[in-house]
Amino acid sequence: MQQSGATALTEPTRGGDPKAPNGRREGISLGRIAGIRVVLAYSWFIIAAFTVIVYGPVLEGQYPDMGIAAYYVAFAYALLLLISVLVHELAHALTAKIFHWPTEKIVLNLWGGHTQFEGFTATPGRSVLVAMAGPAANLALAGAGWLFILAADPSGVAGILSNIFVWANMLIGIFNVLPGLPLDGGRLVESAVWKATGSQEKGTVAAGWAGRIIVIGLAVWFVLLPLARGDRPDVSLMLITVLVGSFLWMGASASIQHGRLRSRLHLVNAAALAEPAIGIPESSTVADILRLSPQGTPVIVLCGPDGRPAGIVSDVAVASVPAGSAAVTPATAVSHALGAGAYVPEWSQGQELVQFLAQLEGQEYAVVDHHGRVTGLLRQSAVVTAITGKEMRRGGRAKAQNR
Template identity: 70%
Template sequence: MGEKTTPARREGIPLGRIAGIPVILAYSWFVIAAFTVIVYGPVLRENNPALGVAAYTVAFAYAILLLISVLVHELAHALTAKIYGWPTQKIVLNLWGGHTQFENFTATPGRSVLVALAGPAANFALAGGAWLVLSGSSLPSVAELLTNIFMWANLLIGIFNVLPGLPLDGGRIVESAVWKATGSQAKGTVAAGWAGRVIVVALGFWFLARPVLAGETPELSLLMITVLVGGFLWMGASASIQQGTMRGRLHLVNAAALARPAVGIPNTSTVSDVLRLSPTGVPAVVVCGPDGRPQAVVDAPAVAAVPPHATSSTPVTAVSYALGAGAYVPEWSKGQELIQYLGQLEGQEYAVVDHRGTVTGLLAQDVVVAAITGKSVRPNRYPQRQNR
């Protein structure tokens, strides 16, 4: 998820590992850092004239504190997941804050909620710690200013993330509640995605529509933040709805059920053997090597083009196109397991074999996609012949 090896595009700057988890600073983070300096630098300078141009340095320090807050938030997710044996692939800090990318794991409604809410809980803990520092000691003006910003930032991050809609952490509460009630995680994900869309509409009304209706003009910075955050949340909510819908259709992805009938034939056969087994092109004919493994698929139009007097002398390899390397699957494969396996194979067709390794079907990639998405497709029954 052999191929030609190409250099992997770096998604950011590696910051090292924490608890064995790679942490990456995406290049897009510098956009939000610049935005913070440009927008809040002048505000800090106006409210604190003694700072002078140092106000922009303080604004950049504010961006760094936000970065640290997000990192702690994502680490809380990852370390809580580690308790349940869920492996974390990496943490990425980016324009939108950050995300923790997990490897494959088996979740339950309760564990899903605990892992999700660990992030906001960490931010509330940071906000509480900053409040204690502000309450218990007298700090220099800049330190007090940054600590106060740090406290409010973490409080807002925590509150924002517990809103009940995906892709926010609080959306896992909605997902898990529906999941628990219906027994379907897919239905929970779809419901939480729609809840996320409702949150976007509510935010748009509160921060944009409401001031306009009251005859006020929203501040430019608030307008930009609302549009950016709202756009991000809407895309995340829509992706969750799509993901949940597709997950709900996984039971339809079954190699034996989706494959069209096929038979295997040795690569030493001729066109006359093909016509004997499949005179009308049905079932499909798969060419197998000496070890019995599928190698190619007979191209029915090419067979039809062979003159009758030449069928017994024309090798089957002359009227077939190659399958991708290892492009065959057990007929009992289904669901997520089948999708992940197909994702590692080349080509658009896969032979289906039984327990004895005998070819029983031919599975087309577009048929699998149609089963997952629910969108009807018109498969090309006789794919264009490929160069071997």
């Protein structure tokens, strides 16, 4: 649920192989640390190549005797950054374990990394502690590196990498405490507003706007002011500013949207959103359907021999059956199948219901009471409308409701 600049703690997901939602593998499994699965995303190799391309020539210019070895040192710099981010993420995950938040995995990627939890109950205080553990770990690494330099006074490549390690961890630690999402410091803003208003959603939206303000500040400081002074722009610095700013802006915008959507979760209630429906055995006929639902209301749900919802009757198909054939036409001939397990208790609501529906196939779900009797039919479009305030169009797109 939490996000940060070099890192991000994201929404709960289901476990399994390191695959993206589209079914493709998201990266290379690096095994487990303290029981937490670590995945190196393929996108990390982009930032590694960028580091070598940009920093290699700089090293070669500063240390001409290095020659091609400067590029190997630049790659070692990328690996040190990777290790620093991994420690950052582990700090999040291990701190979360104290509060019994189950960690699903750590993913190291183009933008640093993120930690995914399977599900947890957060409070303002716990949220801040878990978020701040990451930057604290990087500052601790910077301190350890500084002590090493004082004690060993390394020279050559060891000295270069030691200094880089210290400054990189200082930068990661300080940058991530800036008060705006998706940076870790955004949790300070979120928790403060959450504590004051009693609404985490309002806190998330406020922290997202704070993140946007930070992006604007970075753009003014590193791009607009130098240009206004007539300074010659540093192409590398401007490129990094644009890339980081774009990432932060997208993360801040996503946080704002996420907060707004979560604020509407209370509207997602299976009983309230369902259309009236009744269940009848699959062995019924079209005549039985017409007797129970002559005008197409309530919706007719067919139930299998075990009493579980199995299909939904189509009004169009029923209307196409000749009157003389209604008594001998099976109900299954005018229905389409429900997805496997596509039924929910009528008391289901909120985030729990949304997460459950996300695991089911299809876009229609039977609603059942405590006795397993069908009482309604819940459509995916009704859930989407409740959460977003927009009606679903054909093809899955949404349009704003007229209110």
